[in-house]
Amino acid sequence: MSPPALRFLNVAKRYAQSAVLRDITLDVAPGEIFGLVGVNGAGKTSLIKCLLDFQALDGGRIEIFGVDSKLPAARRPLAFLPERFTPPYYLTGEDFLKYVLTLHGRQYDPADTARTLDALDLEHAALKRTVRAYSKGMTQKLGLAACLLSHKQLYVLDEPASGLDPKAHVLFKRRMRHVRETGAAVFLTSHALADIDELCDRLAILHDGRLQFVGTPDECRARYGADTLEQAFMASIG
Numbered sequence: 001m002s003p004p005a006l007r008f009l010n011v012a013k014r015y016a017q018s019a020v021l022r023d024i025t026l027d028v029a030p031g032e033i034f035g036l037v038g039v040n041g042a043g044k045t046s047l048i049k050c051l052l053d054f055q056a057l058d059g060g061r062i063e064i065f066g067v068d069s070k071l072p073a074a075r076r077p078l079a080f081l082p083e084r085f086t087p088p089y090y091l092t093g094e095d096f097l098k099y100v101l102t103l104h105g106r107q108y109d110p111a112d113t114a115r116t117l118d119a120l121d122l123e124h125a126a127l128k129r130t131v132r133a134y135s136k137g138m139t140q141k142l143g144l145a146a147c148l149l150s151h152k153q154l155y156v157l158d159e160p161a162s163g164l165d166p167k168a169h170v171l172f173k174r175r176m177r178h179v180r181e182t183g184a185a186v187f188l189t190s191h192a193l194a195d196i197d198e199l200c201d202r203l204a205i206l207h208d209g210r211l212q213f214v215g216t217p218d219e220c221r222a223r224y225g226a227d228t229l230e231q232a233f234m235a236s237i238g
């Protein structure tokens, strides 16, 4: 049996004396879109930083396709979009994509790039401009394009729809479904519960450092006797 795309096993993380993650255990399957939700400061970005080995764990273990996430090789099948994506301002969009693809060990493919830009509604001419001239939404689209062009098996996206206009938002969700069809896994955070409901196969609610719920949106509503995911979320965080 193939290993999960992501496995968190009894993960614990503290900052000084303050526990931010306690006993987090969770699997994400290949071909699954998984959403992590929680109030500001719940620990979502901290969990992602632990997964990427940007921060050391205080307990537990994280595996990426069965490999300990502390090993650099574990992160090879993964593309990551940070919460505040800020590419080097002096590069053109095209230079940035070429640079990232080099890091991923891939050739720059103009046809693939054009398709990906269309899929995110980023005008092709923008690639010739330096990133300093980009709006917030354009910058976010560039970051998403860089991830998608890597054609990885796992996408870790911290608030990927942040700053996207309504059209790009719709196109982004369409693209995520396409990614799922290829068998890749997506682990994303979002504050937009409507997106989570529409897009995610399963979600986890992180609160007070613990997972309060893990399951499908329907299971979440049923668990809390709620009509909407918003109501269920509010009930889950008490």
Ligand SMILES: Nc1ncnc2c1ncn2[C@@H]1O[C@H](COP(=O)(O)OP(=O)(O)OP(=O)(O)O)[C@@H](O)[C@H]1O
Binding pocket: 015, 020, 038, 039, 040, 041, 042, 043, 044, 045, 046, 047, 083
């Ligand atoms: N490097 C750090 N040192 C100390 N405390 C930190 C550090 N990084 C995060 N924290 C604290 O850990 C808690 C969780 O932060 P984190 O950024 O993981 O939350 P989040 O769920 O991603 O929040 P948001 O939804 O606002 O992005 C917060 O209380 C934050 O202040």
